[in-house]
Amino acid sequence: MTTPTKTKAAPLAELKGDLAVLKEKFGDAVQPAEYEGVVIANDVLVEAARFIRDELGYRYLSSVTAVDYIQEGYFEVVYHAYRLEGGGPLVFKARTPRDVATVPSLVSVWPGADFQEREAWDLMGIRFAGHPNLKRILLWEGFHGHPLRKDWKEPYYEEEHKPFSSRWPSGHHVRAEDRVFWHDNVQYPLDWDPDQVEDTSDELLYIGMGQFARAETGELVEPKSLRTERLVVNMGPQHPSTHGVFRMVVTLDGETIVRLEPVMGYLHRNHEKIGERNMYLQNMPYTDRLDYICSMSNNLGYAIAVEKLLGIKPPERAEYLRVIMAEFTRIVNHLWAIGFLLNDLGAFFTPALYAIEERELILDLFEEASGSRMMCNYMRFGGVAHDVSDDWIARAKELVYNRLPRAIEELDRYLTHNELIKARCQGVGVLPPDLAVAYSTAGPVLRASGVPYDVRRAEPYSIYDRFDFDVAVRYNGDVYDRYLIRIDEMWQSLRILRQALDQIPKGEIQAGKKQYMIRVPAGQAYGRVENPKGELGFYIVSDGSPNPYRYHIRAPSFINLTALNEMCKGHKVADVVVILGSIDIVLGEVDR
Amino acid sequence: MDELRDLNTMPVPSELSNNVFVTTIDRFVSYIYNWGRKRSVWPMMFGLACCAIEMICAAASRFDIARFGSELMRPSPRQADLMIVSGTVTKKMVPQIVRLYNQMPEPKYVISMGACATGGGPFKEGYNVVSGIDKFIPVDVYVPGCPPRPEALLQGLLKLYEKIERQSVRAVPWYQRGESEAIPVPILGPDLIDPRRLPEIRARLAELRARQGASTETSS
Ligand code: SF4
Numbered sequence: 050m051t052t053p054t055k056t057k058a059a060p061l062a063e064l065k066g067d068l069a070v071l072k073e074k075f076g077d078a079v080q081p082a083e084y085e086g087v088v089i090a091n092d093v094l095v096e097a098a099r100f101i102r103d104e105l106g107y108r109y110l111s112s113v114t115a116v117d118y119i120q121e122g123y124f125e126v127v128y129h130a131y132r133l134e135g136g137g138p139l140v141f142k143a144r145t146p147r148d149v150a151t152v153p154s155l156v157s158v159w160p161g162a163d164f165q166e167r168e169a170w171d172l173m174g175i176r177f178a179g180h181p182n183l184k185r186i187l188l189w190e191g192f193h194g195h196p197l198r199k200d201w202k203e204p205y206y207e208e209e210h211k212p213f214s215s216r217w218p219s220g221h222h223v224r225a226e227d228r229v230f231w232h233d234n235v236q237y238p239l240d241w242d243p244d245q246v247e248d249t250s251d252e253l254l255y256i257g258m259g260q261f262a263r264a265e266t267g268e269l270v271e272p273k274s275l276r277t278e279r280l281v282v283n284m285g286p287q288h289p290s291t292h293g294v295f296r297m298v299v300t301l302d303g304e305t306i307v308r309l310e311p312v313m314g315y316l317h318r319n320h321e322k323i324g325e326r327n328m329y330l331q332n333m334p335y336t337d338r339l340d341y342i343c344s345m346s347n348n349l350g351y352a353i354a355v356e357k358l359l360g361i362k363p364p365e366r367a368e369y370l371r372v373i374m375a376e377f378t379r380i381v382n383h384l385w386a387i388g389f390l391l392n393d394l395g396a397f398f399t400p401a402l403y404a405i406e407e408r409e410l411i412l413d414l415f416e417e418a419s420g421s422r423m424m425c426n427y428m429r430f431g432g433v434a435h436d437v438s439d440d441w442i443a444r445a446k447e448l449v450y451n452r453l454p455r456a457i458e459e460l461d462r463y464l465t466h467n468e469l470i471k472a473r474c475q476g477v478g479v480l481p482p483d484l485a486v487a488y489s490t491a492g493p494v495l496r497a498s499g500v501p502y503d504v505r506r507a508e509p510y511s512i513y514d515r516f517d518f519d520v521a522v523r524y525n526g527d528v529y530d531r532y533l534i535r536i537d538e539m540w541q542s543l544r545i546l547r548q549a550l551d552q553i554p555k556g557e558i559q560a561g562k563k564q565y566m567i568r569v570p571a572g573q574a575y576g577r578v579e580n581p582k583g584e585l586g587f588y589i590v591s592d593g594s595p596n597p598y599r600y601h602i603r604a605p606s607f608i609n610l611t612a613l614n615e616m617c618k619g620h621k622v623a624d625v626v627v628i629l630g631s632i633d634i635v636l637g638e639v640d641r
Numbered sequence: 642m643d644e645l646r647d648l649n650t651m652p653v654p655s656e657l658s659n660n661v662f663v664t665t666i667d668r669f670v671s672y673i674y675n676w677g678r679k680r681s682v683w684p685m686m687f688g689l690a691c692c693a694i695e696m697i698c699a700a701a702s703r704f705d706i707a708r709f710g711s712e713l714m715r716p717s718p719r720q721a722d723l724m725i726v727s728g729t730v731t732k733k734m735v736p737q738i739v740r741l742y743n744q745m746p747e748p749k750y751v752i753s754m755g756a757c758a759t760g761g762g763p764f765k766e767g768y769n770v771v772s773g774i775d776k777f778i779p780v781d782v783y784v785p786g787c788p789p790r791p792e793a794l795l796q797g798l799l800k801l802y803e804k805i806e807r808q809s810v811r812a813v814p815w816y817q818r819g820e821s822e823a824i825p826v827p828i829l830g831p832d833l834i835d836p837r838r839l840p841e842i843r844a845r846l847a848e849l850r851a852r853q854g855a856s857t858e859t860s861s
Pocket of ligand 1: 337691693729754757758763783786787788
């Protein structure tokens with residue numbers, strides 16, 4: 050077996066600021082880590098996390114992920130926490146030997162760690178002691194192995210890293226099926242008995258729900274005059290209102306929801322495993338397919354993360370182009386989200402048709418700039434792939450100054466004060482601000498709950514610090530506010546677009562030469578952007594080779610779903626559909 | 642059918658030969674029958690991944706699939722004629738897809754939309770990705786692209802019309818005697834299990850075990 054080379058730098062010599070405070074408080078249990086942050090000993094981890102949250106004020110846990118340092122023989126769990134007032138992260142880490150693979154769970158401190166820890170268990174095989182519900186989340190119970198471990202190989206495994214030398218061995222292509230032992234994309238463990246085939250993954254799920262339902266009996270929301278029975282109902286994965294292949298298992302008491310469990314992974318496409326075999330640039334088109342409505346801004350997030358490691362900055366014109374594309378994408382996404390929210394409310398397809406009509410116009414611009422309507426693959430490290438013409442700018446201006454304001458105005462006029470919409474949305478799916486923060490929700494969901502946190506302001510990237518715009522915020526945290534905030538954000542995006550389109554300078558669009566295979570200096574970086582759906586983060590560990598050693602995506606749709614149970618409890622089934630629509634998920638990003 | 646067959650072989654009386662369009666009955670019936678149904682193929686409202694977004698765009702005002710009579714997307718498989726497999730087929734999802742396919746009434750058709758549904762696409766090497774839906778259900782039309790543009794999907798639909806046009810009432814499987822067989826639903830075990838391939842899997846597993854017995858080297 051070839052193990053990847055892993056060159057680790059020496060730990061940071063000196064801790065500064067809050068890290069030093071942490072060190073002072075916990076003494077030897079806190080050690081400086083390489084590159085950034087500290088390593089906290091497992092026995093004080095929960096206590097330290099509480100300290101970080103309450104005393105140091107890092108109330109928002111953005112990302113939890115794990116890295117398999119196979120050569121050093123341990124797993125490292127990496128946490129990024131932020132202050133709501135803005136500023137950089139506090140990075141802390143926990144380590145566990147590979148054969149032990151257990152760290153304490155932080156769900157009791159940050160409930161938002163729930164799904165992320167389950168993901169780390171599922172894909173990396175790290176147990177989180179004290180986690181209330183440590184089940185697989187993307188794969189199914191019974192799957193053999195934990196795929197993101199560096200020594201786990203997929204059925205079509207060829208080599209550790211691309212480019213594969215075997216691509217065209219003798220001048221012709223070999224199908225992967227013909228190359229592998231099982232003649233298909235499957236593999237079975239040796240000790241498995243094929244005569245015992247039974248799919249029990251769902252049974253486990255239902256048993257779990259039953260137990261929980263009983264334990265929670267006291268918590269019923271509605272006064273009962275009728276004797277009702279509990280019922281477990283499945284919605285999805287094939288359901289017209291789940292926005293793709295998403296599944297919810299709900300326990301009902303009569304028609305009232307007692308508990309809801311999201312089941313996902315039906316579109317788990319293994320971005321991270323593939324991404325760690327790919328070269329850096331090869332991942333760019335894959336990011337398009339994460340949140341496939343917003344390919345441009347996904348590109349931006351990834352480019353920014355890698356540029357952090359490379360230490361380069363794109364030229365002015367490229368920065369402007371990036372902002373223009375990202376803000377157009379926000380409008381596209383919010384139009385789509387509002388159209389389909391209305392769909393979920395029962396206004397079947399008509400509002401969506403109006404939304405899609407405007408979206409098509411923006412897609413035309415994208416297509417002209419990048420060559421593709423949806424999968425733009427437009428950003429590069431240190432720039433963008435293609436320049437745009439003056440004519441393009443003129444047409445973009447026409448859209449931004451004339452057409453789009455009219456369209457948003459129209460949506461606003463017909464929908465915002467509509468009686469039916471108010472009746473169905475106001476007071477439904479309320480998420481109070483403290484819970485919104487605790488559950489690590491991001492983007493419109495967080496801001497509609499009264500927390501004005503926007504990465505563009507809190508930790509400005511690209512050239513967002515130059516533009517004049519407001520962070521939209523609404524205070525009720527219900528479905529209606531989550532609808533309104535999208536309208537607000539579209540107006541703000543138009544403001545940014547006007548400034549950017551007026552100011553864009555002429556010049557280069559790429560720093561340095563265009564490169565196919567870049568070498569990234571060893572290091573770790575967490576790059577994040579304010580995507581239309583929330584904070585999109587890329588955690589990248591580089592070992593100095595042309596391929597990322599670890600490539601993790603902090604997907605806003607995925608983490609926003611952690612709060613879904615909380616929002617749905619006590620509502621009716623019909624409301625679930627609307628609440629889900631108001632979170633605005635896209636399955637490519639939820640499941641990755 | 643027997644009467645039809647008799648009619649088929651009957652000569653056309655000479656006094657009518659100028660008034661009657663001579664064709665065989667089954668061709669004539671097939672023509673009417675296919676003409677009627679080909680322009681109202683109802684797809685199932687069923688999206689898997691990114692390609693589904695382009696499918697929705699095909700249904701929206703700019704591309705307007707209604708021009709071809711297919712705008713009625715049915716959320717229930719029981720009312721659908723066409724399954725557009727629009728996106729990446731994962732191992733976790735494929736049992737559901739096969740079940741949905743089995744639930745569709747005949748005649749039913751499948752369009753495989755995009756690189757993923759056709760052969761795994763950009764994600765083929767992924768451990769949770771099925772290398773093409775045609776490993777499990779029969780596909781009538783493949784539409785290439787990642788994602789295919791809405792126009793490409795519409796062309797796929799037109800290709801399907803051509804196929805429907807050529808079907809003969811007499812030969813189509815759903816008017817034959819007996820019931821058509823359902824496709825066995827795949828099972829999620831340690832990996833995806835296709836029940837039809839179980840004997841093969843058993844044999845290969847035995848082979849592997851024997852190999853492992855011979856050498857101490859582990860392989861999976
Ligand atoms: S073919 Fe491309 S666009 Fe379609 S589902 Fe696959 S990755 Fe997405």
